[in-house]
Amino acid sequence: MIEVSHLTKRYGAHTAVDDISFTVEDGCICGLLGPNGAGKTTTMNVITGYLSPTAGTVRIGGHDIQQEPQAAKACLGYLPEQPPLYADMTVAEYLDFAAELKGLRKKADRAAAAARAAARAGLDGMARRLIRNLSKGYRQRVGLAAALLGDPRVIILDEPTVGLDPAQMIEIRALIRDLGRQHTVILSSHLLSEVQAVCDRVLIIAGGKLVAQGAPGELAARLTARGVLSATAQGPKQAVLAAAAAVPGLRDVRLTAENGEEISFTAASADGGDHRAALSAALAAAGCPVLSLASEQMSLEDVFLQLTEPDPAAAAETPDKEEKAHESDL
Amino acid sequence: MKAIFKREARSFFTGMVGYVAVALLLGFIGLWFTANCLIYGTPDFSIVLYSSTLIMLFVLPALSMRSFADERRNKTDQLLLTSPVTIPQIVLGKFFAQLAVFAVPVLAACVMPLVLTAFGSVLLPGAYATLLAYFLLGAACIAVGTFLSALTENQIIAYLAAFGLLLTAYLMEDIQSLFTTGSTLALIVFGAALAVAAALTGLGCRSLGAGCAVLGVGAAALFLLFRLRPAWLLAALNSALDALALFAPFRSFVGGMFSVSAIVYYLSVTALFLFLTGQALERRRWN
Structure with a gap:
């Protein structure tokens, strides 16, 4: 079990992770999802004790990573974004070294653990190869095997399928699902399909903040229930968007396409009600004929984009003001 | 710690570094041994070791430069720091590994005084005491290099910084003799050190007030000392510079004396820099 509470990490003035709290139960595969630079890797580095948090606590299996680092790290297997491999060692030497670091004292224990982990990560027949000479996919597997050594209760994988070919990706995903039966797994990814396929729970991180969490299906359903309208109307861009934004109960009006006078946009219903009629009437009243209007289903991808993109209202405001200033000049 | 060691x-021995380091040290010790002891016929082995301290300056930074800089560049430090081992274990494991490489030429040199006994009487305790001091001096150099390696992720910079620092320590007595040290010079040197300390305090605490306070109090104390007890200031500067002359205490062994203070000095320098290495690693987690 992993308990993260009010985790904050600052690098100087930059806040990489901002007050994140979550709990991952035993035997759960949890996906950290977010765009690049959202704070996924920093979060994982703090959970594993590689970095110290600026504020907040992390408890792994009941052990605080700052107060009892040895005990907490003993139940942890970590595969960083770039597998921490020594190029001058063979696969067998490396796994033996990693096993000894994990505290396996006896040589026979280490050999058995290394053989088991190597077989699970699909490294059969690679034991004598120099890590220097391995392909990216195999290096990833060696890192994964090292993370599995000693059967840690918690396994943390930072973008485990990056750089793998599609067949290897499927293989690794199957392995992760298999691991989820006995271990607690946290994996990060920016691939939605991967998270949807593998994880029991999703945490969406954007700009260092936790913006949503839940089961993948549940998250998508929750946001679909809000009802999203997509519409195309004819008229000046500002007039169309202003008319849509003025409809009570509609929010998040965002431009999706602009083709001459044909303006396509989406809008979310704030209260979950159906505002198609009101929107149509408002556009007609503004002198912008409606060309199409439909209520949309949201996939996890839409949820993700909606949650992680910077606020469109704030972005749309600036050009608006400029234009007004320009008008007053005339 | 054993795993890391x-x-x-x-x-060191899967690559070339270990072999080259051992070969260089052993080669030069052998060269001076042949020239001084075998050809010229000096029974004093400590002269040989004294000459070869110069080689340490070049070789030992090459052993220590990779220790932490390379781990950081290849991000393998993530494996070490997320494994259930403590930072002191990591530092000691790496330090003892370098020491083990350095021990190879030192152990080989242990045979040399015995060879000399075949030609006449040799003061064996003196020779082995000098070897011990030589080994501890090397350990101190390695600790300094390890610390500098923990500060950067570029091993060339780690090498040059360690070499520069050790060279300064090596030449410290010459540097001291370049300046006729008066209390005014001492005031200037301590003033500069104070300014640096005040700037670091200010940056560390992120407060201009703290920096100014350190500068103000320090400057007042320095000025009072300069007006009332200028001799103290001068003595302080001299002993500070003496403490930086890492290679000087070794010389007392060459005179045939066993200097306990030199042994303690080398052990302290080693312990201090290993401690600083641990602190540097710990600090990096907080950046």
Whole structure:
């Protein structure tokens, strides 16, 4: 079990992770999802004790990573974004070294653990190869095997399928699902399909903040229930968007396409009600004929984009003001 | 710690660094041994070791430059720091591995005084005491290099910084003799050190007030000392510079004396820099 509470990490003035709290139960595969630079890797580095948090606590299996680092790290297997491999060692030497670091004292224990982990990560027949000479996919597997050594209760994988070919990706995903039966797994990814396929729970991180969490299906359903309208109307861009934004109960009006006078946009219903009629009437009243209007289903991808993109209202405001200033000049 | 020691020691000999370091040290010790002892006929082995301290300056930074800089560049430090080992264990494991490589030429040199006994009487306790001091001096150099390696992720910079620092320590007595030290010079040197300390305090605490306070109090104390007890200031500067002359205490062994203070000095320098290495690693987690 992993308990993260009010985790904050600052690098100087930059806040990489901002007050994140979550709990991952035993035997759960949890996906950290977010765009690049959202704070996924920093979060994982703090959970594993590689970095110290600026504020907040992390408890792994009941052990605080700052107060009892040895005990907490003993139940942890970590595969960083770039597998921490020594190029001058063979696969067998490396796994033996990693096993000894994990505290396996006896040589026979280490050999058995290394053989088991190597077989699970699909490294059969690679034991004598120099890590220097391995392909990216195999290096990833060696890192994964090292993370599995000693059967840690918690396994943390930072973008485990990056750089793998599609067949290897499927293989690794199957392995992760298999691991989820006995271990607690946290994996990060920016691939939605991967998270949807593998994880029991999703945490969406954007700009260092936790913006949503839940089961993948549940998250998508929750946001679909809000009802999203997509519409195309004819008229000046500002007039169309202003008319849509003025409809009570509609929010998040965002431009999706602009083709001459044909303006396509989406809008979310704030209260979950159906505002198609009101929107149509408002556009007609503004002198912008409606060309199409439909209520949309949201996939996890839409949820993700909606949650992680910077606020469109704030972005749309600036050009608006400029234009007004320009008008007053005339 | 044992795992890190084994991996580190093995890596010196899977690459060339270990062999080259051992060969260079042993080669030069052998050269001076042949020239001084075998050809010229000096029974004093300590002269040989004294000459070869110069080689340490070049070789030992090459052993220590990779220790932490390379781990950081290849991000393998993530494996070490997320494993259930403590930072002191990591630092000691790496330090002892380098020491083990350095021990190879020192152990080989242990045979040399015995060879000399075939030609006449040799003061064996003196020779082995000098070897011990030589080994501890090397350990101190390695600790300094390890610390500098923990500060950067570029091993060339780690090498040059360690070499520069050790060279300064090596030449410290010459540097001291370049300046006729008066209390005014001492005031200037301590003033500059104070300014640096005040700037670091200010930056560390992120407060201009703290920096100014340190500068103000320090400057007042320095000025009072300068007006009332200028001799103290001068003595303080001299002893500070003496403490930086890492290679000077070794010389007392060459005179045939066993200097306990030199042994304590080398052990303290080693312990201090290993401690600083641990602090540097710990600090990096907080950046």
